[in-house]
Amino acid sequence: MAKRPQNLIYGIDDKPPLLILFFLGIQHIFLMSSTLVLPVVLVAEIGGAFEEVRSVVALTMIACGVGTILQAVRWGIIGSGFVCPNLCGPNFFLSSMEAAWLGGLPLMRGMTIVAGLFEAVFSRFVNRIKFLFPPEITGLVVLMVAEGLVPLGVSKVLGINYEGEPIQGRCVLVAMITLVVMAGVNIWGKGKIRLYSVLIGMFCGYLLSFFTGILTSSQFHNVASSPWVSSPFLKNSFRLAFKWSLVPVFIIVSITGALKSFGNLIMCEKVNDEEWKEPDMKRIANGLTADSICVTVSGLLGGVASDTSASNVALSSASGATSRVIGYMAGGLFIILGFFPKISGLLSVMPMPVMGAILIFVTCFMIMSAIQIILSSGMDTKKTFVIGISLIFGLSLDILPNLFSSVPYFLRPLVDSSLTLSTVLAVVLNQVFRIAKVQVQISE
Amino acid sequence: MRKKYSLTLILIFAANLSYCDNEEKLSLYMYEDTRQLVSLVEDAATLIEEKGEEAFKDFSVKNSKWFNDKYYLFVYDTTAKCVFHPIEPYLVGQDMSQFKDLDGRPVIMMIADVGKKPQPKESGWVFYLWEEPWKLPIPCWKSSYLRKAIAPDGIVYVVGSGLYNMKKEKAFIQEHVDMAAELIMTKGKDVAFAKLGDRSCVLHVLDAYITVQDSKGDIVVDPAFPTLTEKRNMSNFVDKTGRNITQEVVNGLKNKDCTWIMYIWPSGDANRLARHMLYVRKIKIDNEIFYVYADLVPATPIWMKR
Numbered sequence: 204m205a206k207r208p209q210n211l212i213y214g215i216d217d218k219p220p221l222l223i224l225f226f227l228g229i230q231h232i233f234l235m236s237s238t239l240v241l242p243v244v245l246v247a248e249i250g251g252a253f254e255e256v257r258s259v260v261a262l263t264m265i266a267c268g269v270g271t272i273l274q275a276v277r278w279g280i281i282g283s284g285f286v287c288p289n290l291c292g293p294n295f296f297l298s299s300m301e302a303a304w305l306g307g308l309p310l311m312r313g314m315t316i317v318a319g320l321f322e323a324v325f326s327r328f329v330n331r332i333k334f335l336f337p338p339e340i341t342g343l344v345v346l347m348v349a350e351g352l353v354p355l356g357v358s359k360v361l362g363i364n365y366e367g368e369p370i371q372g373r374c375v376l377v378a379m380i381t382l383v384v385m386a387g388v389n390i391w392g393k394g395k396i397r398l399y400s401v402l403i404g405m406f407c408g409y410l411l412s413f414f415t416g417i418l419t420s421s422q423f424h425n426v427a428s429s430p431w432v433s434s435p436f437l438k439n440s441f442r443l444a445f446k447w448s449l450v451p452v453f454i455i456v457s458i459t460g461a462l463k464s465f466g467n468l469i470m471c472e473k474v475n476d477e478e479w480k481e482p483d484m485k486r487i488a489n490g491l492t493a494d495s496i497c498v499t500v501s502g503l504l505g506g507v508a509s510d511t512s513a514s515n516v517a518l519s520s521a522s523g524a525t526s527r528v529i530g531y532m533a534g535g536l537f538i539i540l541g542f543f544p545k546i547s548g549l550l551s552v553m554p555m556p557v558m559g560a561i562l563i564f565v566t567c568f569m570i571m572s573a574i575q576i577i578l579s580s581g582m583d584t585k586k587t588f589v590i591g592i593s594l595i596f597g598l599s600l601d602i603l604p605n606l607f608s609s610v611p612y613f614l615r616p617l618v619d620s621s622l623t624l625s626t627v628l629a630v631v632l633n634q635v636f637r638i639a640k641v642q643v644q645i646s647e
Numbered sequence: 648m649r650k651k652y653s654l655t656l657i658l659i660f661a662a663n664l665s666y667c668d669n670e671e672k673l674s675l676y677m678y679e680d681t682r683q684l685v686s687l688v689e690d691a692a693t694l695i696e697e698k699g700e701e702a703f704k705d706f707s708v709k710n711s712k713w714f715n716d717k718y719y720l721f722v723y724d725t726t727a728k729c730v731f732h733p734i735e736p737y738l739v740g741q742d743m744s745q746f747k748d749l750d751g752r753p754v755i756m757m758i759a760d761v762g763k764k765p766q767p768k769e770s771g772w773v774f775y776l777w778e779e780p781w782k783l784p785i786p787c788w789k790s791s792y793l794r795k796a797i798a799p800d801g802i803v804y805v806v807g808s809g810l811y812n813m814k815k816e817k818a819f820i821q822e823h824v825d826m827a828a829e830l831i832m833t834k835g836k837d838v839a840f841a842k843l844g845d846r847s848c849v850l851h852v853l854d855a856y857i858t859v860q861d862s863k864g865d866i867v868v869d870p871a872f873p874t875l876t877e878k879r880n881m882s883n884f885v886d887k888t889g890r891n892i893t894q895e896v897v898n899g900l901k902n903k904d905c906t907w908i909m910y911i912w913p914s915g916d917a918n919r920l921a922r923h924m925l926y927v928r929k930i931k932i933d934n935e936i937f938y939v940y941a942d943l944v945p946a947t948p949i950w951m952k953r
Contacts, residue, residue: 249909296951297951301920304888304911304922305911306888354949354950355950358949358950359950363679363949364679365814365947365949367812367813368679368680369680369683369717
């Protein structure tokens with residue numbers, strides 16, 4: 204039986220009053236919207252018209268909303284019962300773009316469905332591989348998920364989009380003030396004000412962005428020209444295509460996405476249980492099933508694949524509100540907004556420093572949780588090497604990516620993400636040490 | 648107190664509005680380093696228009712906005728005489744009209760030409776090989792933004808500043824391909840093709856060389872193999888997704904003169920698939936149709952680098 208942490212204002216089974224619930228939902232959907240620029244970039248990359256961009260963004264929102272609700276429920280084998288929303292993160296982005304390049308949106312949709320179905324199968328076997336994920340390795344997974352947010356967060360804080368660009372002082376200033384406001388409200392905020400630390404920080408960030416010229420009227424041009432209400436479905440929304448050569452790429456991305464969700468769901472368990480010792484694999488498996496349905500629905504509807512959002516989980520932890528009804532509210536609002544292009548467009552115009560500040564704010568919580576999970580297992584020499592070696596090679600991939608440029612083609616998926624590399628290394632090393640230990644015991 | 652606040656708010660609003668004006672001017676460019684360079688030169692030109700030569704004193708202050716590790720300004724007159732150069736002061740006063748870069752581009756004349764344009768606030772870009780300051784004498788690509796500035800005493804200056812190994816903007820490619828098309832139309836194909844086939848032609852932007860193809864798919868200006876006697880034929884060129892790009896260009900330009908076409912081709916050190924953008928202009932001269940084009944690989948966002 205989970206012990207409710209004292210710092211939670213609304214625990215998992217609580218039901219906040221409707222108005223508070225609404226604002227908490229809004230806070231989550233702002234964060235979920237922060238990566239809606241990715242489907243925009245993707246459709247623009249393949250030369251899609253503005254109508255297509257709008258449709259893909261809306262359908263991605265609807266799929267993410269469905270996924271968020273399914274994650275919050277506990278229906279048989281579907282849903283973990285946690286607030287662990289889905290968003291269109293960078294995980295699927297490159298492979299989706301490759302598919303869209305090779306065969307347009309129909310191929311991207313088809314391959315997204317393949318990834319979703321694979322995760323669904325994978326989720327049913329997670330229970331059997333529990334021995335591969337002792338607490339120190341699950342902690343490492345959470346740590347690497349958090350580390351994955353660092354490039355996006357820091358580059359947005361510095362106002363840098365492309366290599367070689369100068370640091371934008373005004374972006375740093377706005378991001379720092381936004382971050383200080385969020386942290387300040389979170390540390391010193393009395394009572395329920397802590398619930399809205401991100402919302403309050405965002406409000407200040409938007410205001411400052413306007414006054415410093417970061418947020419300009421031209422950014423709202425497309426928003427202004429969008430209709431208030433519109434169906435996101437276009438004539439060819441449901442066309443699908445398939446390519447065998449892309450299957451390995453999408454399976455790898457699906458596993459990476461599942462590992463990330465694995466880390467996020469462990470974080471959810473940890474946030475909701477003061478005496479958390481080890482992952483509840485059945486619950487995680489059900490969470491992964493919900494995630495897989497979300498990915499499949501994305502493909503079926505015609506949106507870009509999504510995965511669970513680490514930043515939203517950390518937001519729940521930071522605000523002290525983990526009630527699952529917040530998941531229903533956030534998911535429901537996201538689905539509804541998919542039919543209101545003007546409002547969804549407005550949400551996706553998030554100034555760079557505000558996005559950066561939020562990502563840094565939520566990543567702090569994830570990193571500390573990861574360290575706590577790793578240390579909770581009681582470190583010894585074996586674990587030190589398992590975690591140390593995996594972490595060193597995982598981080599080296601992000602620090603010196605060119606080192607791995609000559610890796611043979613068949614090993615490329617392993618070095619495509621630091622999360623995958625460090626997780627695979629940790630799992631393999633842990634098993635090697637276990638076997639070695641057993642052999643030593645037998646020989647003694 | 649309230650008055651003070653109102654005044655501050657008005658000033659902030661005014662600053663934001665003026666920024667919006669500037670933003671419109673800079674919206675041509677994708678990359679922030681390009682936008683900052685353009686802003687710097689525009690501000691410098693405004694200062695010259697206000698203070699004349701007095702502005703050069705401000706430009707020579709080390710570690711200032713005008714002169715630091717990243718930027719320095721240079722000023723020439725319309726005869727290509729150097730009037731201000733903080734890095735190479737021995738150039739000041741020299742007639743630089745005969746100066747050419749490693750490939751033979753008349754760099755300073757290209758700069759001075761901006762000042763000869765009719766409008767008072769003319770601007771333009773030049774691309775050339777130049778030595779990077781504080782480094783070994785090795786020439787590398789420099790992209791300079793130039794702005795005509797008329798001082799209060801009526802003297803016309805061209806002020807500029809540049810960046811080394813700058814990312815290629817779509818605007819650069821489009822402008823130079825259009826200029827190449829114009830060159831062919833005005834000078835005739837023989838003269839223009841010979842000029843475009845020359846590596847030092849000022850219309851080649853950084854390493855995006857202008858190529859010309861005829862309606863049969865033969866490359867008639869081939870920057871990769873300029874001395875090839877038998878022309879290469881591109882009519883069956885398919886990208887890595889199997890699309891016939893030449894055919895798409897022909898179809899896309901049936902009812903218009905220019906288009907951007909995207910195609911997928913390996914790029915970079917790891918030879919990964921990358922998006923290439925091809926800007927094509929269709930021209931008709933002596934009853935023959937030609938396609939003039941150049942391409943670029945858009946930069947990858949820094950957080951997606953792998």
